[in-house]
Amino acid sequence: MFSPLTHDDPHQLGVYRLIARLGSGGMGTVYLARSAPGRTVALKTMHARIATDPAFRTRFRLEVDAARVIGPLHGAQVFDADPLAQTPWLATQYVLGPPLDDAIALSGPLPEPAVRALGALLCAALSQLHHSDVVHRDLKPSNIMITADGPKVIDFGIARAMGDDRLTRTGAAAGTPAFMSPEQATGQEHTPAGDVFALAGVLTYAATGHGPFGSGKPADLLYRVRYADADLTGASPSLAALLARCLSKAPADRPTTTELAAQLSASTTGFAHHLPQALLTDIARRAAEVWRVRPYRLPPPADTSPEPPTVPVSPAISRRKLLTVGGGSVLGVAAAGAGTWTWLGRQGSGEGNGKATHGSQTPSASAAPKWDLLWQVQLSPDVLLHGMPLTPLILGDLVAVSDGMGSMRAIDARSGKVTWEPFGKNRTHEVVTDGKQLYFPTAPMGDNEPLAITAAGPSSGDLEPPVARLKEFNEDIYENQLLCVADGVLYLAAGQGKGSEDYPGFTSDQSWFLLAVDVRAGKERWRQPLPRRPDKSTRLHFLAGQVVGNRLVLMQETNDGKVRIQVRDTRTGKLHWDQPLAVSEPDTLKGRLTVDDRYIFPSAGPLRALRLSDGGEAWNAGDDRSGRTGPPMVKNNVVYAVEEGVGVVAVDAATGKLRWAEKGGKGAGADLATPPVIGTRYVYSRSAAQLRAIEIRTGTATQAYKAAGDRFFAHASAGRIIAVGEAFVAAYPLQ
The missing domain is CATH 2.40.128.630 (Lipocalin)
Structure with missing residues (x-):
């Protein structure tokens, strides 16, 4: 629930002294803080790397305004804020209760009377927003805190005034895929009807323990939101009928919040009486724990890599505890793992230098493994196209990361210092490096522009003139994929035809080729045809690619989700050999290709080696290892x-x-x-x-x-x- 402060976190903002971290996400960090008289607050700040951007400052100011609009009855009371400060911040009531998703994980689906009361109170909260011409746009279980007095709606990071599209990228889906409305999933105007759709998804989750469109990759969720019927299994027939109307694909067919509240026919007095005992116990526990937290600040990283402590391996902390915010966060920002250490009630302050003072207790090697975190940099938690994992690219002494649909940034691997800031929107599957430069498609300036490949140097991230212009291929196709670059030759999968209107996704009339491009001469060396993808498919042609000598090694995904290993001649593109790879989940192989100068070591099936020369099996350790x-x-x-x-x-x-x-x-x-x-x-x-x-x-x-x-x-x-x-x-x- 609470995490230690890092060495470079502020000591105080306004009249509030920082006590602990509650979580950190793409926009900022949320702290537990107290004023001198003892008022305990959740204090949100904006990351320094985006605080200089006027658009993000405007978004933060709108978040503050929306939090004030919702008020203390339906949200967390705003005590103070300074959106114009060098580090913008917002101090709100610390909500005593868990987020709805944690509540369901603890006690299971809520009984129907509790779901109806929850829905009626959330209708009142949304009505208050809508009457002030504000839409939430990201209503989901983690943004709803459950208290004994009723639910609190939080996290207005992408809330905005109705009809204001200035802070939303055209055609972009801002929000959380599992709880988006169909119109929001396609980047269209999000009206109060969109909030009703999201509310119905939240109530489905509360009543059944699952979302109306399941789980999985963002692209799959967005598709089901737009085209699939909601899964209301587990809800009573009367509640399911009401939720189904709210989940209509057509906004005009959904009830208003006032109509929905009337149809829920719920008593909203004595909300706590509707809650399971396990949930009430958890709320009481959280209320007691917040007063036991004492400040603790991690020391700065050493100049040299410290020796990890010699300790026995202790019971594991769950990934959920490490990567999600504790229930005390009023702003619901997703925690980013590092430092999210369950730490409570340490004696003495120990603040400032990370050392134990008299009577204090610091993390001990004899008790459990310690954090040997050297540095951490937050990334934007944007939706990842095609489920491609975030993969760091080694660029000399730097680590370059493309954060999903977000921007590239380069980080000094030793110090963690961001050496240059974002220069554009490039997705993980579009960026490769030869260790000296990054290569990526230029951002399209219009529809159906020729595909141009640009490079960026490691010193400043300055863009260089395009190294190649491929006039027969379309830069506007998001499924273009850069595979690898070696010895001055770039290998990529590129498409001809128009970009899909159902972004992201292929169209069946696009033609696809595997290309080799000489980046020094700016000329295409060869091309080999690839199969067409069916309409709306989101399977990229390749899971991974690597050059070994004069061989191009590829893992190719077929239209039916099968995986094949291919080896081609780097000089001509001619196929040397091709064979299937038995794997049930191709997504687990993305970016994972293990080779040396003689063998391929497949990442699926038994531990074995395939000869690069002909694909024959050199050895299979599965014969000896059970x-x-x-x-x-x-x-x-x-x-x-x-x-x-x-x-x-x-x-x-x-x-x-x-x-x-x-x-x-x-x-x-x-x-x-x-x-x-x-x-x-x-x-x-x-x-x-x-x-x-x-x-x-x-x-x-x-x-x-x-x-x-x-x-x-x-x-x-x-x-x-x-x-x-x-x-x-x-x-x-x-x-």
């Missing part, structure tokens, strides 16, 4: 992978013979989905919220430390493990 293995990594002729029930195993890359299996008995809970990270002294393996360091020579696991992230990468020259989560990139020591 357990399943996760995606492998290779370095210095050794292949490392996580084996189920064992932990990391190391096998000879040429023969597949076992060199060692992890010792110490601590690898049984290792995450099979996360490949090992290979250093010079240790191999690192993820176990829930921990990274375990395993001696690279012996396989003995001797160290562990806490680390948050979904994907981990080695930056060898900087001595850093680069961790990427849903809305952050961070670094831990690599040895």
